[in-house]
Amino acid sequence: MxxxxxxxxxxxxxxxxxxxxxxxxxxxxxxxxxxxxxxxxxxxxxxxxxxxxxxxxxxxxxxxxxxxxxxxxxxxxxxxxxxxxxxxxxxxxxxxxxxxxxxxxxxxxxxxxxxxxxxxxxxxxxxxxxxxxxxxxxxxxxxxxxxxxxxxxxxxxxxxxxxxxxxxxxxxxxxxxxxxxxxxTAPTDKDELDRLMSAFLGAFDNTNGSSPEVDVIRQVFIPQGMIISNTGTGPVVHDLDAFIEPRAKMLTDGTLTEFSEWEVSERTEIFESIAHRTSEYRKSGFHDGERFEGAGRKTTQFVRTPVGWRMAALTWEDE
Known part of the structure; x- marks a missing residue:
C-alpha cells in the first residue's frame, strides 16, 4: 500500500x-x-x-x-x-x-x-x-x-x-x-495565500444548514490583526474579537441565512515575507428573510510568520 x-x-x-x-x-x-x-x-x-x-x-x-x-x-x-x-x-x-x-x-x-x-x-x-x-x-x-x-x-x-x-x-x-x-505538487506561497483567503470567506458560510466557522478567522490572522470597513460614513476599525462576535450572532440567530461570499477576481503581489492582495467579491443570502445579493472590493495584507503565512490586515468596501 x-x-x-x-x-x-x-x-x-x-x-x-x-x-x-x-x-x-x-x-x-x-x-x-x-x-x-x-x-x-x-x-x-x-x-x-x-x-x-x-x-x-x-x-x-x-x-x-x-x-x-x-x-x-x-x-x-x-x-x-x-x-x-x-x-x-x-x-x-x-x-x-x-x-x-x-x-x-x-x-x-x-x-x-x-x-x-x-x-x-x-x-x-x-x-x-x-x-x-x-x-x-x-x-x-x-x-x-x-x-x-x-x-x-x-x-x-x-x-x-x-x-x-x-x-x-x-x-x-x-x-x-x-x-x-x-x-x-508542492504548495507555493500563492497557494498558501489563496488558502487563507478561501478560509476567511468560507468562515461565514451557513448555506444548506451548515454551521459558520467564524473562529477560523483567528487561525488565519495574526493575533494583532485588524479588519476595516470603509463602507458608508468612513473607516471603522475592528480587532478580531470586535469583528467576529456580532457576525457569529447574525449567522446563528436567524438574522443572516443561506449566506455565502466568494472572490470573482484577485491580484496578489508577494515580496519576500510580505504580500498584498486586491480582490473583487460577491455575496448572497437572506437578511431577515429577504433575499439579497451584493458585491465589493477587499485589500488584504499578509506576513510570513514562523508558522507560515497569516493575514495582518483586511479592508473592504461594499458597492
Whole structure:
C-alpha cells in the first residue's frame, strides 16, 4: 500500500474495505458537510453500508474504472479524494473530494486533488479531468477554482436530492492545460495565500444548514490583526474579537441565512515575507428573510510568520 506525504503529519493513501469502521466514524463526523453533496455519504450509516461503499470502490479499482483515497492528519482520517469515473477508452475521468471540519482550511484536499490529477495525466495519459458540483455547493466550487479548473456550463435541474432538483455545474481541465507534476505538487506561497483567503470567506458560510466557522478567522490572522470597513460614513476599525462576535450572532440567530461570499477576481503581489492582495467579491443570502445579493472590493495584507503565512490586515468596501 502506498503512502504519499502531503505535509507534516498528513498523508494520502488508499481507502479500503478494511478501513470501514474508521471510515464510518469519519463520515459520522463529516456528515453535515458531506451528506448533501456525495451520494454514498447518505447511505453509509452503519458498518455494513460503509463496508459496501468501500467495496464498490475496490471493485472499480479492480476494473480500472474508479478509485478512492483517504487523507489522514495526525493519524486520523479527516477527508479524501476519489475518481468517481475513470474511463481510459475515452480518456475522461471525474474527480471528487470531501472533508470533515478538522480537515478543512489546511490545503490538504487541494494537494490531494493535485496528486490525483498529476497521476491521471502524467501516468495514465488521460485527456480530461472533470469536476461535477451542485451549483449551491460553494465550497466545492471554490475548490475547483483554486485548482485552476474551467467552468464549462450547467446541467439544469440535473440531480434530485431529497425531493429537490438541483443544477449541476461542470468544471474541467485538459491535459495540455495542467502544469507538470514537478510544478504542481508542492504548495507555493500563492497557494498558501489563496488558502487563507478561501478560509476567511468560507468562515461565514451557513448555506444548506451548515454551521459558520467564524473562529477560523483567528487561525488565519495574526493575533494583532485588524479588519476595516470603509463602507458608508468612513473607516471603522475592528480587532478580531470586535469583528467576529456580532457576525457569529447574525449567522446563528436567524438574522443572516443561506449566506455565502466568494472572490470573482484577485491580484496578489508577494515580496519576500510580505504580500498584498486586491480582490473583487460577491455575496448572497437572506437578511431577515429577504433575499439579497451584493458585491465589493477587499485589500488584504499578509506576513510570513514562523508558522507560515497569516493575514495582518483586511479592508473592504461594499458597492
Amino acid at each position: 502506498f503512502i504519499l506525504p502531503l505535509r507534516e503529519n498528513a498523508q494520502l493513501r488508499p481507502l479500503e474495505p478494511a478501513h470501514a469502521q474508521e471510515f464510518l466514524d469519519h463520515i459520522d463526523r463529516a456528515r453535515p458537510n458531506v451528506d448533501p453533496w456525495i451520494p454514498w455519504a447518505t447511505f453509509s450509516t452503519d458498518l455494513a453500508s460503509a463496508t459496501a461503499t468501500l467495496q464498490r470502490y475496490a471493485d472499480r479499482q479492480a476494473t480500472d474504472t474508479g478509485r478512492i483515497y483517504g487523507i489522514w492528519q495526525d493519524g486520523t482520517l479527516v477527508g479524501g479524494v476519489m475518481f468517481t469515473r475513470f474511463d481510459t477508452a475515452s480518456g475522461n475521468c471525474e474527480i471528487g473530494c470531501w472533508a470533515e471540519e478538522a480537515g478543512q482550511g489546511l490545503g490538504l484536499v487541494n494537494q490531494a486533488c493535485r496528486a490525483l490529477i498529476d497521476w491521471a495525466f502524467g501516468e495514465r495519459g488521460m485527456s480530461r479531468v472533470e469536476w461535477w458540483v451542485s451549483s449551491v455547493n460553494t465550497r466545492s466550487i471554490e475548490a475547483a477554482r483554486r485548482l485552476g479548473l474551467t467552468r464549462e456550463g450547467v446541467l439544469r435541474r440535473h440531480t434530485e436530492y431529497r425531493g429537490e432538483r438541483r443544477d449541476i455545474e461542470i468544471w474541467s481541465v485538459l491535459s495540455d492545460e495542467w502544469p507538470p507534476a514537478s510544478c504542481s
